Amino acid sequence: MLLEIEGLEVRYGRTHAVRGVSLGVATAEVVTVLGANGAGKSSLLKAIAGAVTPAGGRIIFDGADVTALSAPERVKRGLVLVPEGRQILVSLTVHENLLMGAYGRRDGDVARDIEGIYARFSNLAARRDMLASVLSGGEQQMLAISRALLARPRLMMLDEPSLGLSPLLVGRLFELVRELNRDGLAILLVEQNTRMALRTASRGYVMELGRIVLDGPADRLADNEALAAAYLGSH
Amino acid sequence: MSAAAGVRGAHPLVVSAGVAVGCVAAIAGLAALPGGATLAQQVVSGLMLGGIYVAVAVAFTLTIGVLNFLNFTIPTMFMLTGMVAWGLARHGLPFTEAWHWALALPPGIVVAILASLVVERFTFRYLKTRHGDATEHAIPLVSSLGFLLIFEHLVLIVLGSDAQSFPVRFRLDWQVGPLVVGLPQLASLLLSLAIVFWLSWLLARTRTGRALRSIAESPDTATLLGVEVTRIVPVVFLLSGLLCGVAGALFVVNYSDVSPFMGDHVGTKAIAAMVLGGLGSIWGAIAGGLLVGLLETLGIHFFGGDAAQVVVWTVLLLAIVLRPQGLFGGSRIGKGKL
Amino acid sequence: MSGYWSGILAILAINIIFAYGIFVTATAGQLNLGGAGFMAIGAYGAAMLGEQLGWTPALTVPAATLLTALVGIGIAFPVLRTRGVYMVLATFAFAQVVTGIILTQPALGGAMGLVVTEYVDLPVLLGVAAAVTIGVFWLTATRLGLAMRALHDDELVAVLMGVPARAVQVAGFAIGGGLAGLAGALYAHHFSFVEAQYFSPLLSIYVLLFVLIGGTQTAWGPLVGASFFTIVPELLRIGGSWRYVVFGVMIVAMMMFRPEGMVTRTLLARLMGRRRHADAG
Amino acid sequence: MPMPDEALLTVAGIGKAFGGLRVVDDVSFTVPRGGRLGLIGPNGAGKTTVFNLISGVYPLDAGTITLDGKAIGTLPPRDRVLAGMARSFQNIRLMPHLSAVENVMLGQQARASGLGALLTPIGWMPRGRWRRDAEALLAEAGLDIDPGDVVSSLPYGIRKKIEVVRALASRPKLLLLDEPAAGLNPAETAELARFLRKIAEGGTALLVVEHDMGFVDEVCDRVVVLNFGKRIYEGSMAGARADALVREAYLGADAA
Amino acid sequence: QARDIVIGLTMVKSGPLKTPGEATETCVDIAVAEINAAGGINGRRIRIEKFDTGSDPRQAATAAQKFARDDNALAIIGPFSSGESAVAFPVGERLGIVQISNSASQPGLTGNFSYAWRLTEDEGKQFGRLLTSLTRKGVPASKAEIMFISDERISNITATQFYPGLLRARNISFGEPVSFQYRTFDVAPQVTQILQRGPEVVALAATPDGAGKVLRELRRQGFTGRVIGSQIFADPNSVELFGPEGEGMIIVAGFWWDRNDATRAFTRKYAEENAKRGLTSKRIPHHSDAQAYDIVYLMKQAAERAQVTGEASRIAAERTAFRDALRGIRFTGVTGENTCFDAARDAELPGFIIEIKNQAWSLFDSFPADTCA
């Protein structure tokens, strides 16, 4: 397993957002985490990325315990999060945002990689020297994913990446995810677009109220009655 | 980032060289006029006074432009340098007889830097913006005011509330014809200029500069991108502490006195200078500093000491209202976070 | 009551009124670092009306309050063109201009200050402070208060919900200015003396601290903040000069651990929730 | 009773450019009374900008906007709200320090004009008219939350819905929704669609921007498709699916 | 066990006036210890209740209330500064308790308050004595210029209301007084302005630090004449502050430490006691220190005259009796002999003209106290 989580707990004051979650992502695997609003998916990813401090549990990445490491340290090891709501830097230009993605890198290929991104997303190429604040919602999402890719991750966590993308781009996004995965990138995907997510992932977990209530191979989950029930909601 | 914009726009090196030559020529011309010597001296005094404001204004601009943090302890750093140096020298430290006054200044600067780092440790480090509304950004403002209280009263307890003479015994004035030019002030002006050139290059062009600007916008996102916020931010505080320290030292050399309140006046005027020039624009801080210095001396010359203060602040008030981004500022900085 | 505590209470009452003056604009998201300027106008207004026209405090205090409220409206229009730090500094500059003008006007006593003959005693101060407190609590509970808090969070959206933003903000400056002026007028009559030097930037800073430390989310904030700032240094009195250092440390610690101020809505909700719980059980 | 096909909102030839880039270019469409129009198009097509032009966030460069027979294209945003429109935002913009019910009560602002309404203490009256109204609306939307909860601690999906409810609280004639279903799971999306249809049945016209085609199908009776700021299609959703231009620019080849 | 007589001390031990104010406490303590050792007042010990105002006028008002209402104090020493006195005197008047300030020298401060007294000498009178002395000693001073701090009340009043008249009376020509603000550190423009008019002497009205700034700038811009001033910046501790630039400066003070055995003894004790308290730089008493010391003795004399008992039940009557006993009192102490108080309850004190010579205070001339009408 590339990433292993054991008994992870996240608390915000009195809110207990993640309750003893354990899961794993193998090298070059796409794993998806599904769940209703407020189930704790984003909190889980943030804890793995080091953006929130877990109240308990262990995070093991590539054989090493990274629970105590800072977020930048984890980025350096290749554990990268594309956060919910994009979080692009609106006071920097598009190009500078991409450069920031490669912040931790010291190699000389950054410029080439950025050109690769521009080739893939022509919207970004056309706006390379504009402030990122003027991008449309979908363009911002492209920027956020591109930026994460530039960190050369080994495991990329995507928090609702299809949010706000056009159907065409959603299709392309999942294509991209599969393609990246073929190139050896492990992906942990949180999605509301259940259909697409399960079609792309090999395994899936379903969260409810901070706990994992269901897990298994993606195709089995896709036609699981219990999953439908979890989504149709008991509330 | 307006600092970056400044570099991309007009070439500041060319502009400032032009301005400098123009100023010297104007002052020389003025001095040559019958009865113009007094006014010329006032202009020189104004520019030199502005030199002190510039350094402190740049220190302010640095934290607000880079970190979006209006650091009210900056005047205290300035004061600490002077008072600590005085305290040391008074007790004969460091131990070299004739020069110990001058030698006490570097330790003073070091203390200012350390104090600045302490401020960073307990204010910026804890700054967790949650929702991005208008007043919660006042947090650093409040805690830096807390530090203002701490440092000022520590100095009062240890060193007393009196102004003290700091007898630097070397003549540091430059007599040009009828005019007296203070060398320390000139030095502080040139030094600030040099630092500003370097800073604007750093911010606009380097990896560290981009990291700093990312932190300014969102420390959380910067962290997720791999920026070691806790390692980079202290650099800014170190720089601003250094600037204040150097400004404080030059102040001491120039005016030969120190007091626990010496930062207050310089501080408020430096803020005025920064705003006049445009928040976050380091070039603006330079122009603003010189302008405030000139406004003050000419205001005194033509309207008297009290009215001059009213003049300075009225001009500032008008400037903010009529041109809220300042002379050189971008429109974004300073609208959100304090 | 002991003389000492009645002295402290008088200061507290004035601080509370003053703090509410700053709070009213702060709830709408406008930081006013010119509190001392407004207070000075109220204080000098009351002093001049009392000494020149021989009015009694029953007249001078409301008149000075009204005057300051009008100044608040007048200054609101230019100041509201600015945002964030610019507004902080614009209001700061305003206060500097006010005290600067007072210092240069011999008619206002210049640096010598003015003696105020009519005395207003503690019970009046306490009564007014209580009335102001109730008034502000009421204000925050109204739709106007809601509109202010909405402007604080997101001005554009508030406007798109139909909030008359400009009018609400100007009203905020009028009420806030008026309250600061009221505090000044009471100050003049209670301490029998006003001088420009008292209305220093430090005073503006302190009152803003009252409000920010107390918390701008609920009307409890200024009450708690002003009390904290007035009473804690007294309790630390035994510490001599160290008391200000300790106090500074407390401020820094407060911002580290309760950055949104001492009283937040969540805190209140929790307290109320508990009480409801306790009632039920 | 309003005439079914009478135009409530008429947008005629509006345009907007940012620094030379024409983001909205000569766009026209109408929303009939009680109608349900979808505004779709690729990312960056200018949909949100159209919303911003209609609600007055940006001034128009060209064209006119008429709401209920009144030209509103040059009015300040607040007057447009008073004329009967309300909107939600693509990125949630609730007031983070206000509770859910207070956010909704803020939406009532347009109905509560006048000094008297401004100075009534709504906060102290749990049983007051305004508050009851707001709570009822929250319940109607199927939001099973404590109305006193501060919104910043609520999950994304819930906040998204509160935003719709807040816009509804002004009882608008026209409701502009910018990607209301984004971030909702399929079950919640379906529920929201049901809720919006109910609202539309009550006579409120809808103008919806959304990328979830299933949702658009459910909610809207007609769509306008934008691409690079220009209208490239107007008609039924089924027609859009069949349109080659729309497929190429927006839906993608594999869209069924 | 006889009850103590309580006296309040409103002092400044923190805030901006800390340094000039902090030795006041030492002087009061010295005097109280001496008096108690010698049997107290009417056989009762003096007990001092202290209150630090932190230089805040409002706190001075609180102090007066506390002493009068909580501590049953007979009278109050202080407040220290004019600003504090302006606020505290009305309170003392309302509560009927005497306050005697040891440092507030703003003219007219005691106004119509019968309970407000001062053991300080008027700035204007002292400056007049200095001018007389200049003529007497043949110091060239036919053209003068005035510089002052505008937002410091005493400097302002002295420079604008007393200096001009006093100069004019002695036929000394002068121009429009030039002002600077307390926090200003750069007085170059002002100095340029007055030097342009070519003065022989510069009359200063400023606090010691303000005076230091002006001195240095005057010398920097080449002024070689004398700098003179009244007692505001006549602080023995300022010699060091003024440095070599202070050489030749002439000022006036209400106390001269080397006047007689009593003053020398007091000075010795003052230095010793301050050293014990860590105030090592305070070796020669400032006149406000000497005045604080004398106020305690003055209070003893008045209390004895009023036959004060210190009984709590009679305190109101005794305070009034105490005030009445001060009327027409003649007092001898370190500040002078047979000191009396004028109709406005301000003391008549001698004037000592002091020159800074070889970086030390030296007595240049002296004037006896005026007699009361």
Ligand SMILES: Nc1ncnc2c1ncn2[C@@H]1O[C@H](COP(=O)(O)OP(=O)(O)OP(=O)(O)O)[C@@H](O)[C@H]1O
């Ligand atoms: N910063 C925070 N402070 C307090 N509570 C929080 C915070 N962030 C999240 N929560 C709470 O934690 C719980 C889990 O939230 P989280 O954002 O992880 O859910 P999610 O599964 O990502 O939901 P969504 O699908 O809506 O994004 C929710 O109840 C939420 O209200």
Ligand SMILES: Nc1ncnc2c1ncn2[C@@H]1O[C@H](COP(=O)(O)OP(=O)(O)OP(=O)(O)O)[C@@H](O)[C@H]1O
């Ligand atoms: N203020 C602005 N300045 C400059 N360009 C802008 C501005 N606002 C929007 N744009 C540009 O206009 C185009 C349209 O943006 P808009 O937000 O309207 O797109 P959208 O159709 O809503 O897209 P999405 O579906 O991704 O939200 C984008 O390319 C964007 O970069």
Ligand SMILES: [Mg+2]
């Ligand atoms: Mg989430």
Ligand SMILES: [Mg+2]
């Ligand atoms: Mg959009």
